[in-house]
Amino acid sequence: MVLHPPAVASGFLDQTEPDGGEYKHTKFSLAYILDKPAPGHLFLAMYDEWFKHMHNFDDYLVSKGKYEEPQDPLYNPYTAYWKQEGTPVWSIMMQNPERFQTFQTGMAGIDVAIPVTGHFDFSTLKNDSPDTDNATIELVDIGGGEGTVLNKILEAHPGLSPKNCMLQERPEVIQLAKSKKTLPDGVQLVEHDFMTEQPVKGAKAYFMRMILHDYADAVGIQILNRLAEAMKPYSRVLICEMVLAPRVGEADFASAVLDQAVMTMGGKERTEAGFQKMFDAAGLELVKTWRAPGVPGGCVEARLKGQT
The missing domain is CATH 3.40.50.150 (Vaccinia Virus protein VP39)
Structure with a gap:
């Protein structure tokens, strides 16, 4: 992992010795592991399918010339991000079966x-x-x-x-x-x-x-x-x-x-x-x-x- 010291300082990771040692997981980092049921699947799905497309939301609004909530299932930040406006979100998502499966698995975390x-x-x-x-x-x-x-x-x-x-x-x-x-x-x-x-x-x-x-x-x-x-x-x-x-x-x-x-x-x-x-x-x-x-x-x- 890049940036180990900040991860330890924030409590996300820990170290094995009082004066340093190897890096080890905490309950927070374990939540991101993807090889077993955990919130990590939900976090990944939310980032890949939702929050990633909102990073430049202000630019999106400027490009549309109106400052209001997106309301069209075919024309929205998601379809604009993938340069496929006019295509349903789910059709775009299905273009990458692996990512779609991650999304399906991640949704179980909302239970x-x-x-x-x-x-x-x-x-x-x-x-x-x-x-x-x-x-x-x-x-x-x-x-x-x-x-x-x-x-x-x-x-x-x-x-x-x-x-x-x-x-x-x-x-x-x-x-x-x-x-x-x-x-x-x-x-x-x-x-x-x-x-x-x-x-x-x-x-x-x-x-x-x-x-x-x-x-x-x-x-x-x-x-x-x-x-x-x-x-x-x-x-x-x-x-x-x-x-x-x-x-x-x-x-x-x-x-x-x-x-x-x-x-x-x-x-x-x-x-x-x-x-x-x-x-x-x-x-x-x-x-x-x-x-x-x-x-x-x-x-x-x-x-x-x-x-x-």
């Missing part, structure tokens, strides 16, 4: 702030009728990556039937999910673009974790519109993301950092009122924000208007 379970009771989605081929889909995980999140939900709620659950993702990610076999047998793996018509009608719940925060309100409303069109009176939309406090304080630092991170691709974190504004525009209404103790993330539940 501490935005837990997968411990808020909404997914067991309430279980079908009352016998498990048949014509049973209602219990849970659709939209944009759920390689299936890590859906797998955690199924492990925590064994009453849900894998064959009545579905993972929807981009074609290349579905292939990744199939090759890694993250999910139990029976779970339906479906290629789908959530900006288009939702093919599954009348599911018990449409679940999105850390999806809407990648987009500005106008695009988020389009995504929710596709879900509202497919919903039945009993259907729910479940949005698992950071839920900002109306007034952000020191305790909301993690939420504020993630808000700045997703701004690089034209996204934002939202307050409960911010979610309600989007729901209202899509013909939905907020039912409840489910919380796990001591974390900034939550699960925001919505239903069709007039069905609560």
